[in-house]
Amino acid sequence: MTHLAPVIHQSHDLLPVRPPETVSMRTRDGARLDADLYRPDAAGTWPVLLLRVACGRRTALTSHYAHPRWYAARGYVVVVQDVRGCGTSDGRFRPFEAEREDGADAVAWAASLPGSSGVVAMYGCGYAGMAQWLALAERPAALRAVAPAFAGWDVFSDWAYEGGAFRLADAMGWALRAAAEAARRVEDGTGHRILSDSARSLPIDDEIPSRPQALRDYARYSHYDDWLTNPVPGQAWAALSPKAMLTDMPADVAVLQLGGWYDPRLAGTLDAHDRLAARVRAPVRLVVGPWSADGPAAAPGEAPTLDTLQLAWFDRVLKGQGSDRGGPVRLHDVETGRWHDLPTLPAAEAVLHLASEGLANRQGGRLGPEMPDFEALDVVVHDPRTPVPTVGGHAVPAAAGRFDRAAVDRRPDVATYTSLPLDEPLLLAGRVALDLWVEADAPSFDVSAVLSVVRPDGQVLPLTQGHARVEPGDPTRPLTIAMRAACATLAPGSALRLSLAGSCFPAYPVNPGTGAEPGETRRVDALPITLLIHSGPDRPSRLRLPT
Incomplete structure (x- = not known):
């Protein structure tokens, strides 16, 4: 692993830009899709950057990216299009249903626009990122590169549900x-x-x-x-999801994925990188930075903008300009602000065991590398009238980021397991998982798991989290919870803490304990739930880390 110096981008001789033009196309079934066209006011042809948005092409322009004029001045034709049923485009908006065919039609149309060299790339975040994946699955001939940001990979597990x-x-x-x-x-x-x-x-x-x-x-x-x-994966979800269309995607299109530590769809972004890196011949790169679905989050160090990252990428893969530097995976360290360059995303291989004397809900639980030599039981009572709140993390986009959760960890309905302070720096970079032996006195229950760094000054700052809904009959021996990935260098004197609770509201609905669906559950229907958390040789609850 190497630490990267700041990225230096190639300078550009800026071109004058024509006033924007409103242009329209027809899809294969006759729907009119409207777009704004930005292009250099100079002789020549340029690659096309296509951005297809669901939130209105005029208001979406600068939510995450520079204005299209910025790209046009650097030698690109830029097309910002309202997807079907949005902005001024025809039709009814049904998420993801038409984006495969409409996206491919839009790529072919964009390649024929005035000033186009016939080569098209797509960019955009969130829904616009998923629209790129879906268009790619239709294999439009002019598409040479995609740069989905904060998009995920599977509609069911990245957009609608997490851990059930x-x-x-x-x-x-x-x-x-x-x-x-x-x-x-x-x-x-x-x-x-x-x-x-x-x-x-x-x-x-x-x-x-x-x-x-x-x-x-x-x-x-x-x-x-x-x-x-x-609430269960199946054909209806697969019909909307790039994950189910992997074999349809060409192997010669360059892929730059941009993910954020506080983005709800990060797990899918990482899965997509793993799958594409194994089968795509063109360049494939993943960058995960201090970003949320709503844009930059407060973080140490300097982070490049999405624009500088993808401009350098497009210049290289579309124009052959600039050099290729760095590895396939680039991760921002949320503690130091440095960037780490890796060949792949490491798996969770190191183990810390949970141990307790029954007082984890009084901050008495321990995390350590040695298996405890005795059985322990911690009892956590979830009261639906006062659910444990969501604090920072990724699951509530409007409040995403790193916020001190020390006060939440002092609640009696939160069990915490804390390591000894570190003697030397410890780098975590990669996937995290939890194997938890847990049971409850209700047919259905939730487990919220948060991994944090406890700093010497007492701040407790989340590194990653996971959530699981256990339905009647689901196995819990152990219950494995995927906790997303993390990248942090913990300083000497810091400690790791795992916090467990029966809710994380409003990120996820309060589990009523009855097995009823959320849409059928009134507030008055929810019951208290007692969680029994086991640790020890016979039921070894453990945290798996990428160290």
């Missing part, structure tokens, strides 16, 4: 914004106002927190009910 639990805050917030846009398109002023207001302050205190009144009243504008009532 519905992604409440994330999915609800997006559904409300999309429904408000649908109401605006048909000039439903009342619906637009109610849905927009709800999106700004999620109505999670509703009688049915997972299906609030606004989404019940305006279900006709939203996909939300379809997602909420389909």
